[in-house]
Amino acid sequence: MAGFVEVSMRDVRRLAKHLGMTAPEFEKKHLVSRRAGRRRIKSYDETCQFLGEDRRCTVYDARPTHCRGYVCWDQPDRTVYEFASMAVLPLRKLRRLERLERQEASRRSARS
Numbered sequence: 001m002a003g004f005v006e007v008s009m010r011d012v013r014r015l016a017k018h019l020g021m022t023a024p025e026f027e028k029k030h031l032v033s034r035r036a037g038r039r040r041i042k043s044y045d046e047t048c049q050f051l052g053e054d055r056r057c058t059v060y061d062a063r064p065t066h067c068r069g070y071v072c073w074d075q076p077d078r079t080v081y082e083f084a085s086m087a088v089l090p091l092r093k094l095r096r097l098e099r100l101e102r103q104e105a106s107r108r109s110a111r112s
């Protein structure tokens with residue numbers, strides 16, 4: 001689940017470069033303290049800090065290897081996202097995201 005994504009040093013270097021930072025800067029700002037050599041992305045508002053308001057990964061091109069091996073937030077199959085949303089998001093925030101999504105879908109259909 002996002003917020004608990006483990007990252008390797010290779011992931012750290014790739015993400016740091018993507019964000020224009022050094023690896024130590026990235027570690028300090030974006031990772032929780034290491035335990036037994038494990039590094040994890042800090043969660044934000046109980047979900048992954050890199051998950052955008054539009055439910056897309058804001059570091060998609062440089063996303064961690066861990067994120068590439070399972071259905072994640074911006075994939076067509078949103079089962080994982082829906083489950084995680086129910087599990088971790090306050091209901092009010094979830095409803096707001098759903099409303100934004102409906103508005104976006106409505107705008108898209110009006111354009112086509």
Ligand code: SF4
Nearest residue numbers: 002048050051057067
């Ligand atoms: S794909 Fe992006 S938003 Fe999803 S868990 Fe990984 S880093 Fe976070």
